Amino acid sequence: xxxxxxxAWFGRHVEGCMNSLYGLAFRLTRNAADAEDLVxxxxxxxxxxxxxxxxxxxxxxxxxxxxxxxxxSDYRKKSVRPVELAFEELASDESEDDVSSxxxxxxxxxxxxxxxxxxxxxxxMLGEKIIEAIDxxxxxxxxxxxxxxxxxxxxxxxxxxxxxxxxxxxSRMKRGRTMLQKELWLYGKEAGLIPDNAGLKVTK
Amino acid sequence: xxxxxxxxxxxxxxxIEAVNLLYAYMDGEIDDKETKAKYEHHLAHCRSCYSRMExxxxxxxxxxxAAKASAPxxxxxxxxxxxxxx
Numbered sequence: 484x485x486x487x488x489x490x491a492w493f494g495r496h497v498e499g500c501m502n503s504l505y506g507l508a509f510r511l512t513r514n515a516a517d518a519e520d521l522v523x524x525x526x527x528x529x530x531x532x533x534x535x536x537x538x539x540x541x542x543x544x545x546x547x548x549x550x551x552x553x554x555x556s557d558y559r560k561k562s563v564r565p566v567e568l569a570f571e572e573l574a575s576d577e578s579e580d581d582v583s584s585x586x587x588x589x590x591x592x593x594x595x596x597x598x599x600x601x602x603x604x605x606x607x608m609l610g611e612k613i614i615e616a617i618d619x620x621x622x623x624x625x626x627x628x629x630x631x632x633x634x635x636x637x638x639x640x641x642x643x644x645x646x647x648x649x650x651x652x653x654s655r656m657k658r659g660r661t662m663l664q665k666e667l668w669l670y671g672k673e674a675g676l677i678p679d680n681a682g683l684k685v686t687k
Numbered sequence: 688x689x690x691x692x693x694x695x696x697x698x699x700x701x702x703i704e705a706v707n708l709l710y711a712y713m714d715g716e717i718d719d720k721e722t723k724a725k726y727e728h729h730l731a732h733c734r735s736c737y738s739r740m741e742x743x744x745x746x747x748x749x750x751x752x753a754a755k756a757s758a759p760x761x762x763x764x765x766x767x768x769x770x771x772x773x
Contacts, residue, residue: 490773493770493773494767494770494771497770498766498767501762501763501766502755502756502757505758505762506755506756510754510756515759519759519761522758522762522766523762523765523766523769526766526769526770527769530773581703581707582707582709582710583707597739598739599735600738600742601738602741602742602745604742605742605745605748606749608746608749610749610753613753613754614754617750617754628750629754631714632747632750632751632754633750633751633754633755637714637715637716638714638716653711653716656710656714657710660710660743663746663750664746667746
């Protein structure tokens with residue numbers, strides 16, 4: 484392929500995943516201007532590292548990985564957000580725990596609701612509250628939930644993007660979802676979307 | 688052996704085991720057919736786990752819809768110019 488052809492090919496593929504790339508960057512940075520800069524940095528790095536792309540079919544995941552690495556290194560460089568430390572601690576201290584272990588220590592009313600939720604709860608939740616709850620997740624969990632839930636990556640693909648074993652992705656998905664639901668449940672209680680006796684089985 | 692007989696022979700699992708399989712099932716990450724069949728068998732018999740699955744599905748759809756983003760026009764133009772100059 485000539486340079487012009489390579490450039491055209493690269494441009495088409497970047498264009499094809501631009502919305503996903505921006506969406507991922509936006510959820511990571513939680514800021515439109517930073518997200519745009521992050522996407523720009525990732526595209527520049529991707530072009531200069533194009534020779535490392537082994538399988539052109541996996542362009543999207545490869546570009547996600549570069550964006551994720553840019554995010555991590557940028558964080559380190561700027562040291563703006565102390566959450567970064569938590570990202571590394573969490574990433575190095577994860578095992579394939581089960582969901583029930585994440586529920587241990589939660590309040591009884593949350594557990595009762597968790598065991599018997601109403602489907603309507605998800606439908607009545609405001610989209611902006613869902614976004615707020617996602618943005619409250621620690622970085623490591625937020626990016627995993629976005630890659631799998633929003634971008635539809637498999638655990639193996641997400642693991643490749645994040646540079647972690649698939650078991651870590653599985654574990655983060657469990658914990659991330661449980662944290663997300665706790666946050667939404669708290670909001671639902673405050674907003675009156677969940678009645679006080681929700682989850683309780685009443686027998687006559 | 689008929690399919691009907693197979694169904695009856697699926698071993699049941701308890702709710703704790705079902706809860707621990709829930710997310711892997713939802714994400715299409717259970718490769719083992721037997722495990723998948725056990726989970727589905729449990730769902731068919733347990734209202735609580737079925738409700739949880741229904742909520743998880745609805746929530747996943749909502750998360751997907753809420754978090755989808757469109758790249759701003761100016762970013763798209765910036766990237767096109769950037770790539771042109773490579």
